Amino acid sequence: MRAVIADDFNTEPRLAELPDPEPGPGEVLVRIEAAGVNPFDWKVVDGVMCGAVEHAFPLVLGSDGAGVVERTGPGVTGLAEGDRVFGQFMDVERGRGSYAEFALAPAEGKLASLPRQLPFDLAAALPTAGAAAHDFVAASGAADGHVLLVNGASGGVGQAAVQLAAARGAHVIATTDPATAAYLLELGAAEIVDFTEAPTVDQVREAHPDGVDAVVDLVSGPAQIDAVAELLRPGGVIISSNTAADVEALAARGLRGANLYADASPETLGSLAASVVDGELKVRIDFKAPLEKAPAALDRSRAGSARGKTVLTVREGTVDA
Numbered sequence: 001m002r003a004v005i006a007d008d009f010n011t012e013p014r015l016a017e018l019p020d021p022e023p024g025p026g027e028v029l030v031r032i033e034a035a036g037v038n039p040f041d042w043k044v045v046d047g048v049m050c051g052a053v054e055h056a057f058p059l060v061l062g063s064d065g066a067g068v069v070e071r072t073g074p075g076v077t078g079l080a081e082g083d084r085v086f087g088q089f090m091d092v093e094r095g096r097g098s099y100a101e102f103a104l105a106p107a108e109g110k111l112a113s114l115p116r117q118l119p120f121d122l123a124a125a126l127p128t129a130g131a132a133a134h135d136f137v138a139a140s141g142a143a144d145g146h147v148l149l150v151n152g153a154s155g156g157v158g159q160a161a162v163q164l165a166a167a168r169g170a171h172v173i174a175t176t177d178p179a180t181a182a183y184l185l186e187l188g189a190a191e192i193v194d195f196t197e198a199p200t201v202d203q204v205r206e207a208h209p210d211g212v213d214a215v216v217d218l219v220s221g222p223a224q225i226d227a228v229a230e231l232l233r234p235g236g237v238i239i240s241s242n243t244a245a246d247v248e249a250l251a252a253r254g255l256r257g258a259n260l261y262a263d264a265s266p267e268t269l270g271s272l273a274a275s276v277v278d279g280e281l282k283v284r285i286d287f288k289a290p291l292e293k294a295p296a297a298l299d300r301s302r303a304g305s306a307r308g309k310t311v312l313t314v315r316e317g318t319v320d321a
């Protein structure tokens, strides 16, 4: 099969020919139709998990994918050949990922059923960013009347977070450049902060001198997050996607903080898929390319300026089937 692999940490991803994988006990082999790109995919090649977990090389890149069950391994009862599924496929310890014509996954606990009305490309764009937005917004306590800043609202996670928080009744402040402002207002943002114009913290403080209730922070590193946390009212909460929050230091200041990892459980994926089908959650694909262009798509993600999701089409002509 064709797959996009890394031969080692800090090497250039490349298209390669690998043997088709065989599903073991409790596993399914999925014929991938579309794979979703996330910043984490290139961070893995950079070694973000080096030392914390073993990596098997060559490593097939990518986490998110959508496709059709091709074959089931021994003992699988919950899924059958021909089932449409989507979810996260990354397993660095076994060198597995979604940027490939076929990918293995456990039959239970990882994949969700993909409704007919949801095209493969939109489904492939959902798992990591959608689950992150789902979990981070829930942890922020977003509710009627709460003021929530989504820092990094213009990207994949941010666009979903704006919609999920607005649906809970929160007053959402969204950071973006002017070109994407109208779209974020359409998604439910109540206020826009143009982060290209002046520092976000200064603009939010001026508009909300009494502070905000919560921040979902998708951009700050440890060096920037303290200034963002200063925007919180006493007892406020900041959720970091980048492990930037010093939870103890925040507690000492009467604030709450959490460094969260998205849990793309089948339940969360199912609820996200239903929201997309119902038109409650919009997913914008701002860059689509064939599998062989994955190295360029990763470079593009690394360079920034994402204004939606990047999706790799694995099988020409079948993505919207």
Ligand SMILES: NC(=O)c1ccc[n+]([C@@H]2O[C@H](COP(=O)([O-])OP(=O)(O)OC[C@H]3O[C@@H](n4cnc5c(N)ncnc54)[C@H](OP(=O)(O)O)[C@@H]3O)[C@@H](O)[C@H]2O)c1
Pocket: 038, 039, 040, 128, 129, 132, 151, 152, 153, 154, 155, 156, 157, 158, 175, 176, 195, 200, 218, 219, 240, 241, 242, 260, 261, 262, 301, 303, 304, 305, 306, 307, 308
């Ligand atoms: N913990 C988890 O489970 C988890 C899950 C998903 C994602 N993440 C992490 O969360 C981050 C966001 O993910 P994503 O998929 O949404 O990435 P993305 O699609 O690349 O979006 C990032 C967005 O942030 C914007 N941005 C960058 N610097 C900014 C700044 N200073 N102020 C305001 N906006 C800024 C970018 O615009 P410009 O490039 O134009 O600046 C871009 O629109 C990544 O670091 C990712 O690795 C973590």
